[in-house]
Amino acid sequence: MDKRRLTKVLARADRNEIAALSANVQKSHRPIIVKEPAKTLTMIKLRDPVKQGMFYIGEVIVCEAVVEIDSVQGAAVLMGDDLEKVLGMAIIDAAVNLEVFEDLEKLEGLEKEQDNRVKQEYAMTLNTMVNFESMDQEAPDDLAANKKA
Amino acid sequence: MTLQLTKKHSFDMVFDSQKVFRLILEVMSNPTRIANIMEYADRLSGSNPLFLAIAMTLLDNEASVDTCGDHVLSGEIVSLALARIETVDTADFIFISDESGIKDVIENAKCGTLADPQKSATVVMQYQNDNRPGSAITLAGPGIDGQAVLLAPQVAIDAIKLRDAQNYEYPQGIDLLFISGNGDLFAIPRMVKVVE
Amino acid sequence: MAYVAVSGGKEAIEESIKLLDYYRSGTIKDIEIEAIENKLSLLVDRVMSEAGLYSKTYAALALKQCEGSIEEAVFLLRAYRSTLTRNYYTNIVDTDGMRVVRRISAAFKDIAGGQILGATYDYTHRLINFDIDKEDPVELQREMQKKLSQQAPEEIVLCPRVSGVLKAEGIIDSYEQNDLQPFDVTEHMLEFPTGRSARLQTLSRADTGFVSGLAYSALRGFGQVHPTVGELRSGYVDLCVPYPLEGGESIYIGEILITEVECFNTADDTGQLKLAVGYGAVFGRNETKAIAMAVVDHELDNAGPYPAQNEEFVLMHGDSLEMNGFISHLKLPHYVTFQSKLDSVRKTRRAGSE
Numbered sequence: 001m002d003k004r005r006l007t008k009v010l011a012r013a014d015r016n017e018i019a020a021l022s023a024n025v026q027k028s029h030r031p032i033i034v035k036e037p038a039k040t041l042t043m044i045k046l047r048d049p050v051k052q053g054m055f056y057i058g059e060v061i062v063c064e065a066v067v068e069i070d071s072v073q074g075a076a077v078l079m080g081d082d083l084e085k086v087l088g089m090a091i092i093d094a095a096v097n098l099e100v101f102e103d104l105e106k107l108e109g110l111e112k113e114q115d116n117r118v119k120q121e122y123a124m125t126l127n128t129m130v131n132f133e134s135m136d137q138e139a140p141d142d143l144a145a146n147k148k149a
Numbered sequence: 150m151t152l153q154l155t156k157k158h159s160f161d162m163v164f165d166s167q168k169v170f171r172l173i174l175e176v177m178s179n180p181t182r183i184a185n186i187m188e189y190a191d192r193l194s195g196s197n198p199l200f201l202a203i204a205m206t207l208l209d210n211e212a213s214v215d216t217c218g219d220h221v222l223s224g225e226i227v228s229l230a231l232a233r234i235e236t237v238d239t240a241d242f243i244f245i246s247d248e249s250g251i252k253d254v255i256e257n258a259k260c261g262t263l264a265d266p267q268k269s270a271t272v273v274m275q276y277q278n279d280n281r282p283g284s285a286i287t288l289a290g291p292g293i294d295g296q297a298v299l300l301a302p303q304v305a306i307d308a309i310k311l312r313d314a315q316n317y318e319y320p321q322g323i324d325l326l327f328i329s330g331n332g333d334l335f336a337i338p339r340m341v342k343v344v345e
Numbered sequence: 346m347a348y349v350a351v352s353g354g355k356e357a358i359e360e361s362i363k364l365l366d367y368y369r370s371g372t373i374k375d376i377e378i379e380a381i382e383n384k385l386s387l388l389v390d391r392v393m394s395e396a397g398l399y400s401k402t403y404a405a406l407a408l409k410q411c412e413g414s415i416e417e418a419v420f421l422l423r424a425y426r427s428t429l430t431r432n433y434y435t436n437i438v439d440t441d442g443m444r445v446v447r448r449i450s451a452a453f454k455d456i457a458g459g460q461i462l463g464a465t466y467d468y469t470h471r472l473i474n475f476d477i478d479k480e481d482p483v484e485l486q487r488e489m490q491k492k493l494s495q496q497a498p499e500e501i502v503l504c505p506r507v508s509g510v511l512k513a514e515g516i517i518d519s520y521e522q523n524d525l526q527p528f529d530v531t532e533h534m535l536e537f538p539t540g541r542s543a544r545l546q547t548l549s550r551a552d553t554g555f556v557s558g559l560a561y562s563a564l565r566g567f568g569q570v571h572p573t574v575g576e577l578r579s580g581y582v583d584l585c586v587p588y589p590l591e592g593g594e595s596i597y598i599g600e601i602l603i604t605e606v607e608c609f610n611t612a613d614d615t616g617q618l619k620l621a622v623g624y625g626a627v628f629g630r631n632e633t634k635a636i637a638m639a640v641v642d643h644e645l646d647n648a649g650p651y652p653a654q655n656e657e658f659v660l661m662h663g664d665s666l667e668m669n670g671f672i673s674h675l676k677l678p679h680y681v682t683f684q685s686k687l688d689s690v691r692k693t694r695r696a697g698s699e
Contacts, residue, residue, distance in 0.1 A: 079599025119498030
């Protein structure tokens with residue numbers, strides 16, 4: 001699992017899930033804190049699709065932490081201010097970097113659940129898609145053509 | 150959870166860096182005065198706690214740094230301060246402890262432009278308190294009332310003279326910060342020059 | 346303009362601040378932050394957009410603290426934000442990858458990806474629901490979660506831009522990608538003429554009323570715009586930053602909801618016409634503001650005598666903090682200045698009566 005995928009499933013996970021995974025790492029390893037969890041800002045760069053330049057749409061509050069397990073570091077940055085969660089994420093990241101993280105399957109399971117929830121919400125949104133053809137009884141029901149990109 | 154885990158550094162990112170900042174400010178505004186930052190460096194662990202204390206005070210993600218080949222130090226600085234690693238000719242801050250590299254640093258460090266003299270490098274040079282004979286030089290410039298004598302190891306004196314020899318056009322230049330192995334800090338900003 | 350240093354009044358000021366608690370104490374009912382975040386999300390979205398700070402919880406907190414004043418909440422968020430470091434910049438966010446919750450076009454009926462109405466008040470009948478105070482929040486959530494869990498999941502489909510087809514035809518100009526460092530109005534004073542990044546950042550965080558009023562003025566003839574909403578899309582975009590340790594990878598930090606509008610306007614081309622596009626993008630579901638921003642963006646591309654076409658007029662007067670701050674500074678003592686004004690008035694009246 002690359003960093004992008006790993007951090008996405010961790011970020012979307014519930015804080016209790018992170019606490020459990022982090023506690024599991026700490027059963028056999030002692031992480032030390034290199035950079036205490038703290039709040040900071042992240043500036044968001046957006047591509048302007050009209051003239052193709054970029055601009056700063058605004059900042060977002062995030063928190064960050066860096067830990068070390070057996071001289072290998074792990075780091076996490078997370079939207080929001082959940083300092084305990086970001087610390088747990090950093091510990092998991094260090095375990096992954098040290099190659100001692102045992103719960104990869106659990107993460108894959110969480111990822112599936114998270115994706116499923118997002119897709120369910122998206123499906124609810126799709127219920128609001130306008131089907132212009134359906135008023136005309138003679139024309140075929142062309143919802144699929146509308147949906148296809 | 151934070152309470153149960155030990156911290157690698159007991160250096161407080163707010164209060165200790167404020168104290169180190171005040172000391173750096175003091176030595177920069179009073180060239181030849183010496184301050185000591187060992188107390189704060191002791192709260193950091195790593196390959197070079199003295200450099201790290203200065204880095205934690207002066208650097209952030211908007212600054213660039215060159216550690217002259219010390220990859221362990223640059224790794225530590227990146228993970229703590231998020232500064233960018235750059236080369237000697239573009240870095241905002243240069244940390245050097247290997248005496249043989251000082252000539253290269255002073256000759257290549259960026260000195261700013263006439264419009265933006267602040268876009269120049271600050272060179273932080275570490276020297277060891279060994280038993281080699283030092284020397285004395287007389288300096289004059291902003292922050293010195295008339296003239297002052299500096300007693301320092303030859304390697305530092307040579308660096309100052311080499312910097313003067315670059316003959317930067319005012320207000321361009323580079324600023325020098327010296328730190329000894331036991332934490333003694335003094336600064337020779339760009340307008341403070343050796344009196345012949 | 347002179348300011349007088351006023352001493353005394355310290356006790357009055359302390360009491361004034363305490364009296365604010367009295368104004369918030371009219372009921373034993375509390376407004377919880379979670380309730381403001383979830384049930385007043387459009388208000389929270391407006392505050393986040395005008396503060397230039399995406400944090401629903403803190404926006405809700407600020408609103409609770411100052412009795413729902415948008416002006417005060419924006420001030421609190423901007424003040425808080427100025428105490429924090431800014432350690433990260435995101436990778437470039439491209440809204441091509443947006444997971445839409447709403448996406449419509451007024452220009453075309455049939456668009457690739459479809460017209461997705463999403464959740465909107467546009468089609469409600471605007472009849473006050475007097476029963477809403479009897480709503481059971483527990484039941485509401487239970488019912489909605491049940492509905493969600495019964496929904497068959499659908500694969501996310503990215504919607505291609507409506508303007509893409511017109512760009513391929515050459516009717517809308519295409520530009521090369523430009524990765525020039527954007528101007529940051531939070532770090533540098535605006536100088537005129539400004540660049541596009543400064544303009545877009547300023548408009549995005551401007552007061553909603555100001556931008557909307559300017560857009561309305563342009564639509565009513567104080568401008569040269571007869572725009573069509575080519576596309577409005579509201580949805581989630583992923584935020585990624587470079588991994589802080591060595592390795593060169595990117596990490597995901599979360600997602601934000603933004604609303605983006607492309608407005609089409611007929612424009613002159615050499616010997617023919619083309620379509621020019623105005624662009625709006627804001628935090629949250631601030632649709633009117635996004636459309637207004639797109640209208641004003643296009644107005645500013647054209648020189649002309651109207652306020653909406655005047656770059657300095659538009660960009661200097663829309664910031665909530667600066668605007669409200671300057672207007673409310675008029676409450677500060679101006680005793681000496683006023684005294685001298687009064688003296689000049691009286692002088693003319695004495696002279697007149699002689």
